[in-house]
Amino acid sequence: MNGAVATVGRDLGRILEALGGLMLISLVVPIVWGEYFALPALLVSALVPLGIGWVLYRRFEGAEAPGRFHGMIVAASGWFSVGIFGSLPFLLIAWSVQLGVPGFSTPAQTATLAAFTEPLNAIFESMSGFTGTGLTMTDNEEVLPRTLQWWRTFSEWVGGVGVIVLTTAILSRPGSGSLTLYESEARSKKIHPSIVSTVRTIWWIFILFTFGSILALWLAGMPIWGAINHGMTGLATGGFSITDNSIATYDSVAIDFVLIPIMLLGSIAFPVHYLILQGDLRNFYSDLQTRWVFGYMGIGSALLWGFLYFVGPYETPFAALRYGLFQFVSAATCTGFQTAVDATNIALGRWPSYAQLTVTFGMFVGGAAGSTAGGIKLIRGLTLVKGIRHQIADVFYPESAVRRLEINNRRLNEEEASREFMEAAIIVVLWSTFLVLGTFLLLLTLPSGEYSLANVLFEVASAQGNVGLSSGITGPDSLPTIGKIAFLFHMWIGRLEIIPVLVMLRTIFKRGGVYR
Amino acid sequence: MKSRDIPVVSAVLEAGADDRVFDSLLLTGPLVIGLIVVLGRSLVTEAVAIAYIAAFVGYTLYRGVRT
Structure with missing residues (x-):
């Protein structure tokens, strides 16, 4: 067991060092935007994880190589730690503005930024970012310092790559979908020889797509700062926005329709992207998940369009198509961008219950395994x-x-079929159980009569599916403290596909003598 | 000095789809975005952005048809 602690400690140390490095890179943003008051806070935020990570890594440098058990615990504890330490820029910048920084001029405090002086709100925002959820504790993202707008975006972007690496390189096991991905990779001539080269290639594809997304959004009419942020969070299917009303702020048909393929790109397995970039376009229809990404998004969007047009609230077929298609794709890819808000049309939370439940179903299923999307996959x-x-x-x-049983061109014998079916069933049962538990808890803690069951189910599914769409419950004041803590847990287990978190908790409880 | 000896370039060339066109698009991406940041929206920057996306989409399709 001590060997396991050393292995986990060493890898956790590297993760924290990397987090500190990301914060150091982000120092460019306050310099470029002239937000010098944010520099000390961001620097201190970087030094804390860097220091702890350095100590952990040096202490356990000679630890054994990680196995699958270690990989799960590292993933679970790593994501949790990154969520905690990633909150430091929110907390420290908010307090810098609140108290002032000697030698620097600080802007006036806003209610939005002041919310981050509460550590729980800062941790919520950070966890939401690194899990690619997109639920937020901000009232108005536009008034946030550019440094924090960037940090929110950057956290989702890095978290997006992290989850692809997690599912394609660490948690590759039957039923997770990753085995299927590896087998589809094996069809190509070049098979990645190691995890390191797999991770490099994932970064390569992700960065290339990011540039394309940014330029496409800019061409559609978005200002460049918005295009950079929304291109990154759209591809990462994170959904953080830098505007008050998410994508609805732009109220642009062109931007809405350019974002749809960007979100879809993020929800297709990245090993499939690799094959497509190598010229194997057949994967658009020969790969089961990719085929269904389009099929199920098409069916879901058509269903939602029908509800929104024939039953209401939209009066024209185009309006129902524009908002129905965008919101279903945003939900099912687990992005969470919102165009249905009261400022421009009708807020999602005020859509009929069956329309909300259709969107909830999209969030429940999610995108392809091996992509940045959440849900059960x-x-x-x-x-x-x-x-x-x-x-x-x-x-x-x-x-x-x-x-x-034939799945994705693989013919499984009875034993293999039974194992894959069982693993898929376990995840779905656990996912549904936590969804129901979370819904009960939120119903108990929210003021009675203020939100419908559909609203509450929608919000919990959004947190656990790492989506970020909101029916209006999540906010610094509207969501009770217990709800915030519960959502932290939902976002965490949702991102890690539950099992690694349960493995980690079992290990901790067993070691502490609580569980035998 | 060969292009493979430059730190960032070598990392790009070693990863990815082993294709010089895609590698070039990856390396020029930040330059195009930088150009837009500096010059703003103009006919030139819009043409460059359109060319970038057209090259990416067109080349992906071309590889698919050729394979």
């Missing part, structure tokens, strides 16, 4: 559907019949 949903059909059809065959 398409591969699990498809494994469950195919597995159930396989089990039911089994009744009609003689006992001696040898049957195989």
Whole structure:
């Protein structure tokens, strides 16, 4: 066990060092924008994780190489630690403005920034960023210092790459979808020889797509600072915005429709992107998850369009298409950008319940495994559907019949099929259980009668699916403290696909003698 | 000095899809965005941005058709 502590400690140290490095890189932003008051806070924020990470790494430098067990604990504890230490820029910059920084002129304090003087709000924002959720404790993102606008964006962007690495390089196990991804990778001539080269290639693709996204948004009419931020958070399917009303602020059809392919890019497995960039375009339809990304987004959007147009509240087919398509894709890719707000049309939280539940279903299923999207992932949903059909059809065959379950061009024997089906079922059951528990908890803590069940279910699914759409519950004042803590947990388990968190908690409790 | 010896360039060339066009797009991306930041919205910067996206999409399709 001490060996495990050393291995986890060493890797956690590297993660914290990397976090400190990201904060040091971000020092460029306050210099460029002339927000010099933010420099000391950001520097101190960087030195804390850098120092702790350095000590941990040096202390456990000679630890054994990590196995899958260590990988899960490192992922769970790493994401949690990054969420905690990543809150320092929010906390320290908010207090810098609140108290003033000797030798620097500080802007007037705003209610939005003042919310981050509460450590819980700062941790919430940071966890929401690094998990790619996008739920926010800000009332008006426009008045935040550019440094914090950038830090929110950067946290989602880095978190987006982190989750691709997690699912394609660390948690590759049957049922997670990652095994399927590796097998589809194996079809190409070049197979990545190591995790390091896989991670490099993921970064390569991600950065290339980011540049394309930024330029496309700028061409659609978004100012360059907005394009940089929304291009990064859109591709990372994070959904943080730098404007008060998310994408609705621009009220632009062109921007809405340019963002849809950007969000879709983020929700397709990155190993598939790799194959497509190598010229293998067949993966758009031959890869099961990619095929279903388009199929299920199309069906969901059409259904939502029908609800919004034929039953209301939109009066023209185009308005229902514009808002229905955008909101379903935003939900199902787990991005969380919002165009349906009261400022320009009708807020999502005031859509009919069945329309909200359609969006909730999109958040529940999510995008492809191996992408930046959240939810249970398409591969699990498809494994469950195919597995159930396989089990039911089994009744009609003689006992001696040898049957195989085919998933994504892989023919699984009984044992393999049973294992993958079981793993997918476990994740879906756990996901649903925590969703129901979270809904109960929020119903108990929110003022009675203020929000409907559909609103509450929507909000919890949004947090756990790492989506970020809001029915209006999340906010520094509107969400009770217990709700904020619960949402931190939901975002954390949602990002890590639950199992690594449970493995870590079991290890901690067992070691502490609580669980035997 | 070869391009492979430059730190950032070597990292880009070693990763990714092993294709010089995509590598070039990755390396010129920050320059294009920098140009837009400095010059703002103009016919020239819009043409450069359109060319960048057209090159990316067009080349991806070209590789797909050729393969």
